[in-house]
Amino acid sequence: MPMLKDPSKKYRKFKPLDLPNRQWPSKTNDKPPRWLATDLRDGNQSLVDPMDGAQKLRYFKMLVEIGYKEIEVSFPSASQTDFDFTRMLAEDQRDGGKLIPGIEDVYLQVLTPCREELIKRTVESLRGCKRGILHMYLATSECFRRIVFGMSEEQSIELAVKCTKYARSITKESDDAEIRSTHWQYEFSPETFSDTSPEFAVRICEAVKGAWEPSEENPIIFNLPATVEMSTPNVYADQIEYFCTNMTERKKFCVSLHPHNDRGCAVAASELAQMAGAERVEGTLFGNGERTGNVDLVTLALNLYTQGIHPGVDFSDINSIIKVVEESNKIPINERWPYGGNLVVCAFSGSHQDAIKKGFQTRKTEGSKPEDPWVMPYLPLDPQDIGRTYEAVIRVNSQSGKGGVAWIIQNSLGLDLPRGLQVSFSKIVQKEADAKGRELLPREIAGLFEDAYHLKRNPRFTLIDYNISAVRAETKQDKTSVGQPPQAQDTTTTKSTAPVQNTSSNKRQFAGVIAIDGAQHPLIGVGTGAISSLANALHSLGIDLDVADYKEHALASGKDVKAATYIECMVSGNPHEKVWGVGIHEDVVQASLIALLSAASGFLTSRVSTPKPFRPKHMRDFSASEIQALEQLNVGSGGQSPFRDSMSPGAGGGLNGSPLSARADRVDISKLEHDAWKEEESRNGS
Ligand SMILES: CC(=O)SCCNC(=O)CCNC(=O)[C@H](O)C(C)(C)COP(=O)(O)OP(=O)(O)OC[C@H]1O[C@@H](n2cnc3c(N)ncnc32)[C@H](O)[C@@H]1OP(=O)(O)O
Numbered sequence: 184m185p186m187l188k189d190p191s192k193k194y195r196k197f198k199p200l201d202l203p204n205r206q207w208p209s210k211t212n213d214k215p216p217r218w219l220a221t222d223l224r225d226g227n228q229s230l231v232d233p234m235d236g237a238q239k240l241r242y243f244k245m246l247v248e249i250g251y252k253e254i255e256v257s258f259p260s261a262s263q264t265d266f267d268f269t270r271m272l273a274e275d276q277r278d279g280g281k282l283i284p285g286i287e288d289v290y291l292q293v294l295t296p297c298r299e300e301l302i303k304r305t306v307e308s309l310r311g312c313k314r315g316i317l318h319m320y321l322a323t324s325e326c327f328r329r330i331v332f333g334m335s336e337e338q339s340i341e342l343a344v345k346c347t348k349y350a351r352s353i354t355k356e357s358d359d360a361e362i363r364s365t366h367w368q369y370e371f372s373p374e375t376f377s378d379t380s381p382e383f384a385v386r387i388c389e390a391v392k393g394a395w396e397p398s399e400e401n402p403i404i405f406n407l408p409a410t411v412e413m414s415t416p417n418v419y420a421d422q423i424e425y426f427c428t429n430m431t432e433r434k435k436f437c438v439s440l441h442p443h444n445d446r447g448c449a450v451a452a453s454e455l456a457q458m459a460g461a462e463r464v465e466g467t468l469f470g471n472g473e474r475t476g477n478v479d480l481v482t483l484a485l486n487l488y489t490q491g492i493h494p495g496v497d498f499s500d501i502n503s504i505i506k507v508v509e510e511s512n513k514i515p516i517n518e519r520w521p522y523g524g525n526l527v528v529c530a531f532s533g534s535h536q537d538a539i540k541k542g543f544q545t546r547k548t549e550g551s552k553p554e555d556p557w558v559m560p561y562l563p564l565d566p567q568d569i570g571r572t573y574e575a576v577i578r579v580n581s582q583s584g585k586g587g588v589a590w591i592i593q594n595s596l597g598l599d600l601p602r603g604l605q606v607s608f609s610k611i612v613q614k615e616a617d618a619k620g621r622e623l624l625p626r627e628i629a630g631l632f633e634d635a636y637h638l639k640r641n642p643r644f645t646l647i648d649y650n651i652s653a654v655r656a657e658t659k660q661d662k663t664s665v666g667q668p669p670q671a672q673d674t675t676t677t678k679s680t681a682p683v684q685n686t687s688s689n690k691r692q693f694a695g696v697i698a699i700d701g702a703q704h705p706l707i708g709v710g711t712g713a714i715s716s717l718a719n720a721l722h723s724l725g726i727d728l729d730v731a732d733y734k735e736h737a738l739a740s741g742k743d744v745k746a747a748t749y750i751e752c753m754v755s756g757n758p759h760e761k762v763w764g765v766g767i768h769e770d771v772v773q774a775s776l777i778a779l780l781s782a783a784s785g786f787l788t789s790r791v792s793t794p795k796p797f798r799p800k801h802m803r804d805f806s807a808s809e810i811q812a813l814e815q816l817n818v819g820s821g822g823q824s825p826f827r828d829s830m831s832p833g834a835g836g837g838l839n840g841s842p843l844s845a846r847a848d849r850v851d852i853s854k855l856e857h858d859a860w861k862e863e864e865s866r867n868g869s
C-alpha cells in the first residue's frame with residue numbers, strides 16, 4: 184500500500200489541551216533535574232541481545248562514575264539474570280560498596296507490573312540494599328485500557344491502589360526488619376500518560392498517592408511517560424502543567440518525565456515539560472530504548488551545560504563513555520548525534536573551517552583561558568570540555584578550503600602558514616582529495632605538505648656549505664637588486680676584486696656549494712641579505728626567481744627551537760607565476776636559504792620544458808676573491824677544495840664533486856635580512 188492520499192481518516196489529529204492560562208512558556212530551566220538513568224532497564228529491554236551480568240556491571244559502574252544517583256537497574260521479575268544482578272548490587276550497597284565504589288548513595292530502582300507475585304519478587308531482589316525505588320506501572324490511556332487490559336477507568340484505579348497498598352505492606356511497612364531497613368521510595372507510572380485524559384491521570388495518581396501516603400520528606404514519584412510520543416512538545420508541557428496544578432499536596436510528590444522519541448522531539452519535550460513543573464527526568468545515554476529510543480540524557484545534560492548550568496553529571500571523557508555504550512548495546516552512536524557523534528565536532532566545508540579556525544585564533548590572540556566565555560562560530564560547546572580534541576575538529580575533503588588545510592598543518596607540523604601559501608597548498612590538497620574522492624587524513628595532508636615543499640628531502644637542491652659575508656662597498660656595478668646578477672661578478676674578476684671605495688656596505692655575499700640534481704656547483708651571489716644573495720647566485724644558473732613574500736616564526740621553544748621560513752618567489756618576467764618554498768632549521772639564515780632552494784626546486788619541477796636532470800647551460804667565471812671565498816668553505820678534504828681547478832678564472836662551472844659534508848654557518852642576521860628585504864621591497868614600490 185502506498186501512502187494514503189488522504190491520511191486524515193486513518194490518523195487523527197492529537198487533541199491538544201485547552202489550557203489558556205498556561206505558565207510554562209515564560210519559564211526557563213535554571214537548574215538540573217533529578218536524573219534517572221534507565222539504560223539497564225528500558226534501554227536493555229529493547230536490545231536484540233540484552234546485556235549479561237558482567238556487561239550490566241560495567242555499565243552500572245560507568246553510570247555511577249558519571250554521577251547518576253538514581254539508576255533503574257533491572258526488571259527483576261523478567262529474568263534470573265536481572266534478578267541476580269540486582270541482588271549483587273543490593274548486597275554490595277549493604278556491604279559499603281566493596282565492589283562498586285560510590286554505590287552507597289545511589290538509589291537502585293526496579294520496575295514491576297501491577298501483579299502481586301511479581302511485585303513480591305521485585306522487592307525481594309532489593310533485600311538489604313540501603314536505598315531502593317520500587318517502580319510500578321499500569322497503562323492508563325483509553326487505547327490500552329480497552330485493547331490491552333479490557334479495563335474501565337475505575338477498574339484501573341482499583342488495581343493500582345490494590346497493588347500500591349500491597350507494595351507498601353511489603354516495603355516500608357514490612358514485618359521483615361531487613362526489608363524495612365531500606366530507605367524506600369515509591370514510583371508510579373501511569374503508562375501511556377501522553378495519550379491519557381489529563382483528568383483521569385490526576386484521578387488515578389491521587390488514588391495511588393492516598394494508598395502510599397507519602398510525606399514531604401519522602402515524596403512519591405509520579406513518572407508521567409510519553410510512552411509513545413503523540414504530539415508536539417508544547418502539548419506534553421501542557422499535560423505536565425495541568426497535572427502539577429491539579430494534583431493536591433504538591434510537596435508530597437515529585438513529577439518525573441519519561442519521554443520517548445517517536446516524533447524525534449523527546450529532548451524538546453523534556454525541556455518544555457521541565458519548564459512546566461517536572462523535577463525529574465528518566466532517560467538513557469545517547470537515547471537507546473524502545474523503538475526510536477528514550478530521551479537522551481547526554482544531550483539534556485550538555486544542553487544545560489552550554490547555558491552555563493552544571494548538570495551535576497560529568498561527561499569530561501565522553502569518548503570512553505561512548506565506547507562502553509556502543510559495546511554494551513551493540514548499537515553504534517550515529518555520527519551526527521548531538522555532542523557524541525563522530526562528526527559533530529568536525530567541519531569539512533571551507534567556510535565553516537575558516538570561521539572555526541579564526542575563532543580559535545581569536546581565543547589564542549586574546550589569551551583566553553579554558554573557562555573564559557565561549558564565543559565560537561559553528562561550535563556551541565568547547566570540544567575540550569568533553570574530552571574531544573581540537574585536532575579532530577577540522578577534517579579535509581574536496582569541500583574544504585585553505586583555512587581547514589592550514590589548521591591541519593598547524594596542528595600536525597606546528598607551521599603557521601602565510602595566507603598566500605595557504606591558498607597555494609590548498610590547491611594541491613583539493614586536487615588530491617578530488618582525485619581520491621574521499622577525506623584526506625591529517626597525516627596524508629602533512630605528507631603532501633612535506634613533499635610539496637621538500638621538508639624531508641629536497642630532491643633537486645642540497646645546500647652543501649655556504650658563507651655569508653659583508654661585501655666591501657662598492658663599485659657602481661655592485662648596484663644590483665634581487666634578480667639581477669651584479670655585473671662586477673658577472674664579467675671580470677678584476678672589477679670585483681678592486682672596489683672603487685673601501686668603505687663597508689650593507690651588501691652581503693653568498694659563497695657556497697649547492698648540489699643540483701646530484702651535481703655540485705660552486706656559487707657566488709651578492710644581495711642586500713642572505714636570501715637575495717642566494718637568489719642572485721641562482722640567477723647565474725638561469726634560475727630567475729625574485730623574492731616576493733617572506734615570513735618566519737619560531738617552531739617549538741626552549742632548547743629545541745627552530746626557525747620556520749616561508750618564501751614566495753616570483754618567476755622573473757612573469758608576475759603571475761609564483762612559487763613557494765619552506766625551510767626549517769635551527770639556524771634562521773639557513774632556514775631562509777633552504778626555503779629559497781625549496782622554491783627553486785618547485786620552480787624547476789614546474790618547468791616541463793626543463794630536461795632532467797638540470798644542468799646549467801653556462802657557469803660564469805669567478806674572480807680571484809670569489810675563489811678565495813669558495814676555498815674557505817668546508818668541502819673536500821685536507822683543506823683542498825675539489826673545485827680548485829675548475830673554479831679558476833676562465834675554467835667555467837658545472838662540476839660534479841665528491842660527496843661533501845654539510846655545514847651550517849651560525850650567522851644570525853635574520854633581522855637584518857628581513858629589514859633589508861623589506862627596505863628593498865619598499866624601494867621597489869611593491
Ligand atoms: C512501557 C514499558 O516499557 S513497560 C515494561 C516492559 N518491559 C517488559 O515487558 C520486560 C519484562 N517483561 C517480562 O519479562 C514479561 O512480560 C513479564 C514477566 C512482565 C510478564 O510475562 P507474561 O506473564 O508471560 O506475560 P506477557 O509478557 O505476555 O505480558 C502481558 C500480560 O501482562 C499484562 N500487563 C501488561 N502490563 C501490565 C501492567 N502494567 N500491570 C499488570 N499487567 C500488565 C498484559 O495485560 C498481559 O496480560 P494477559 O496475559 O492477562 O493478557
Ligand SMILES: CC(C)C(=O)C(=O)O
Nearest residue numbers: 320372374375408410
Ligand atoms: C514503565 C514506563 C515508565 C515506561 O517505560 C514507558 O512508559 O515507556
